[in-house]
Amino acid sequence: MALIKVTIDGIETQVEEGTSILNAARSIGGKIVPPAMCYYSSLKGSGGKCRTCLVKVTQGSEKDPRPMPKLVASCSTNVMDGMVVENTASQDVIDARKSIVEMLLVNHPLDCPVCDQAGECSLQDLSYEHGLSTTRYEFERRKFDPIDIGDHIKLHMNRCILCYRCLMVGDQLTNEREHGIIGRGDHAEISTYLEKSVDNEFSGNVIDVCPVGALTDRTFRFKSRVWFSKPLNAHRECTTDKCSGKSVLWMSDNDVLRVTARKDQNNEVKEFICNTCRFDKKDVKDWVIEGPAHISRDSVISQNHYELPITHKYKALENTAKPQ
Amino acid sequence: MSKKLLLEHIDVPGINTYEVYRQKGGYASVEKALKSMTPETIVEEVKKSGLRGRGGAGFPAGMKWSFLAKPDGVPRHLLCNADESEPGTFKDRYLMEKIPHLLIEGMIVSSFALGANVSYIYIRGEYMWVSFILERAIAEAKANGFLGKNILGSGYDLELYVQVGGGAYICGEETALIESLEGKRGNPRMKPPFPAVKGLWQRPTVVNNVETIAAVVWILNNSGEDYAKIGIGKSTGTKLISASGNIKRQGVYEIELGLPVDEFLNSDEYCGGMANGKRLKAVVPGGSSVPILPAELFYKTANGDARLMSYESLADGGFATGSMLGSGGFVVYDEDACIVRNTWNFTRFYNHESCGQCSPCREGTGWMLKVLNKLEHGQGSMEDIDLLWDIQRRIEGNTICPLGDAAAWPVAAAIRHFREEFEWHVKNPKLCMERNYGLLESTKKFELVS
Known part of the structure; x- marks a missing residue:
């Protein structure tokens, strides 16, 4: 396929035709990558909703150099040959992003101290990087009771930012989606049919794709802060169809506190795992340990203060866990 | 005819x-x-x-x-x-x-x-x-x-x-x-x-x-x-206008585009003028989404030309001094109408109707509604007016579909043209609760046409 030229924040790169601005920026990497709360590269049809990835297009293309009149969502706008994009270079974009973060936090309970997602929460990172330290919102926030949807998943609707990612997991990974969005506007909520449980072999992936703490792992609830547990890459021969068997074990001493799928540098899961791997295999002996997981993000769990000691500490464990 | x-x-x-x-x-x-x-x-x-x-x-x-x-x-x-x-x-x-x-x-x-x-x-x-x-x-x-x-x-x-x-x-x-x-x-x-x-x-x-x-x-x-x-310039043909508000003859009228607004509002063939001897305060010329126009700007554009019922003439002056023909929902407000309450009502509608897909519109409309709630019920402060202006600015243009803009424009126009009335609500918390009425202050500003 023909390569086309795009310039983002003054850095020129070449990408395939049909690439979104966001993915072009990701191919460059670094600070110029716009944050994304709803776009998820492995889920088809995601993106465009949260508006955190808005960028300014100052030149539409080589042929038609007119700028685009409004800021555009970089995740759902494809690059054109000779397009010039401004992300952090544009004050408009910085202002708009600040507004979006503020809007996202308007109804967010900010209960990070009791939220299991704290430390690996996209919204936390986003507001730390782009948000304000105070709020101008002085009203009561919308309130829902946390409910169990199935044996393994807890839904805290209060924390939800309505990114629609979990619906796409339901549509694209499981056999049948068992939850949906009811209502509209700021009174919309994720719900199951008459509180029926979400129970499908791949339903646990909604926990991984949830950018906030709205969908959390009941088997991990309140056990530990994520940054106190040590992530280890591991894999197992999984017999479930479509399951990659590649996961991250979050350890405390010799206990597996939880199992998640592996996330890449954009905090996205590319290879999903089944519920058996996620919820039932909580014994180190079930897994082949590959080594410490490197988390290449800016949040608190990626400070890497543990990486070296872990290699050392778990050396013995690694040997015992190998299949005989 | x-x-x-x-x-x-x-x-x-x-x-x-x-x-x-x-x-x-x-x-x-x-x-x-x-x-x-x-x-x-x-x-x-x-x-x-x-x-x-x-x-x-x-x-x-x-x-x-x-x-x-x-x-x-x-x-x-x-x-x-x-x-x-x-x-x-x-x-x-x-x-x-x-x-x-x-x-x-x-x-x-x-x-x-x-x-x-x-x-x-x-x-x-x-x-x-x-x-x-x-x-x-x-x-x-x-x-x-x-x-x-x-x-x-x-x-x-x-x-x-x-x-x-x-x-x-x-x-x-x-x-x-x-x-x-x-x-x-x-x-x-x-x-x-x-x-x-x-x-x-x-x-x-x-x-x-x-x-x-x-x-x-x-x-x-x-x-x-x-x-x-038929029509005028690029506004060709006729347009159905749904006229409502305190006028003598509400209803649907077919007009030739380019009809002077004065004739449409005051002639007996169409709206028949203001009812009950009231004076005109403001007009929303094209449905709730379009900016509200105070009486003086409704009759005359900023250049002093008579305003016509056409796409171009109503939009003359941009949003600073103009509005839009929109879908032709012609809503007339008399001197007793409260612009703050009207804005609150419109915002309540947009908050209820936002699909909730993209965050600025979903959260912004709810936030605007709550701030307007405060102002309408006499609990607002001067900062709230500025906050409201800031919220609508942050919604406009940042959403997937035009509903975000449609929610932001009426709020922006109300503050732009009737800021005194919002301030009056802040200064007179009791009075604004007793009667829906921002008239006292705001009428002084406009040369109202009887």
Whole structure:
């Protein structure tokens, strides 16, 4: 396929035709990558909703150099040959992003101290990087009771930012989606049919794709802060169809506190795992340990203060866990 | 008496039935189009007429039609947007209720022009009885050979369906309408691709307002040039205006575009002036989404020209001193009306109708509503007015569909033109609770016309 030229924040790169601005920026990497709360590269049809990835297009293309009149969502706008994009270079974009973060936090309970997602929460990172330290919102926030949807998943609707990612997991990974969005506007909520449980072999992936703490792992609830547990890459021969068997074990001493799928540098899961791997295999002996997981993000769990000691500490464990 | 193109026979008894409609020259355009015209010549006529979309945005209809992609072997569709939900607008309902065959006739010729063999009328759930009227009209047209297979022996087939929506404002946005018609949640789609390329079931689709489609009938019966002679400048033809508020004669009026607003509001042929001896305070000229205009700016543009009922004249001066023709929901406020309460009411509507897909609109409308709640109920502060201004600024332009803009504009215009009234609410918390009334301060500013 023909390569086309795009310039983002003054850095020129070449990408395939049909690439979104966001993915072009990701191919460059670094600070110029716009944050994304709803776009998820492995889920088809995601993106465009949260508006955190808005960028300014100052030149539409080589042929038609007119700028685009409004800021555009970089995740759902494809690059054109000779397009010039401004992300952090544009004050408009910085202002708009600040507004979006503020809007996202308007109804967010900010209960990070009791939220299991704290430390690996996209919204936390986003507001730390782009948000304000105070709020101008002085009203009561919308309130829902946390409910169990199935044996393994807890839904805290209060924390939800309505990114629609979990619906796409339901549509694209499981056999049948068992939850949906009811209502509209700021009174919309994720719900199951008459509180029926979400129970499908791949339903646990909604926990991984949830950018906030709205969908959390009941088997991990309140056990530990994520940054106190040590992530280890591991894999197992999984017999479930479509399951990659590649996961991250979050350890405390010799206990597996939880199992998640592996996330890449954009905090996205590319290879999903089944519920058996996620919820039932909580014994180190079930897994082949590959080594410490490197988390290449800016949040608190990626400070890497543990990486070296872990290699050392778990050396013995690694040997015992190998299949005989 | 100005020219009536759409409502000419509206008062004829029994015009809602096929027989009477046919006697009055109905379905002549179908005969003409199918027997002596090609789809291309019809599109050309509509282009020549300068007809602009009557749903609110005012996009030239002929141009929209010519954008329709025509890949081989892929069916195309025409959708009629009868999801008329803009507060202050009720023209389509009147048209469909009184003279349903005009819409059916327009649908047939428009579908023929676009090469659509299956077309839909998407009507809002609250207009349930109108959908029955339309379905009856479709059955009559079908019985007389104007719908179905091989219409009038021309070899052209058309099936026309009425689909009733669930009553959501957002489904009036064309891509949300398509989603809803497909049986999904009515969330607007990301554009591009535009419906002209990938619309209903990923097929090329044109979505037009009821009034736009009805206007095509007259254009074909006469000619595009004749239509372009009516009106003023780029605002050609006639427009249905739904007039409401404290005026002597509320209702739906067909006006020739370019009519002076003064004549429309005060002549006995149209609104008949203000009722009960009240004075004019403000006008929303095109449905709740468009900026409100205070009396002085309503009658005269910032340049001092008399304002006309046309797309250009009402938009003169941009949003600073102008507004929009929009969908023609003409709402008149007299001196007793409270602009703060009105803004609160509009915002309540947009908060309720936001689809909740993208964050600025979902959270921003709720936030604006809460701030306006405070101001309206005498608990606001001066900072709240600035905050409100800031919130609307952050919604506008950052959303997927125009609903975000539509929610932001009325708030912006109310603060821009009636800031004193908001301040009056802050300064007089008790008085503003006792009576909905921001008049004391704000009337002094404007030279009100009696």
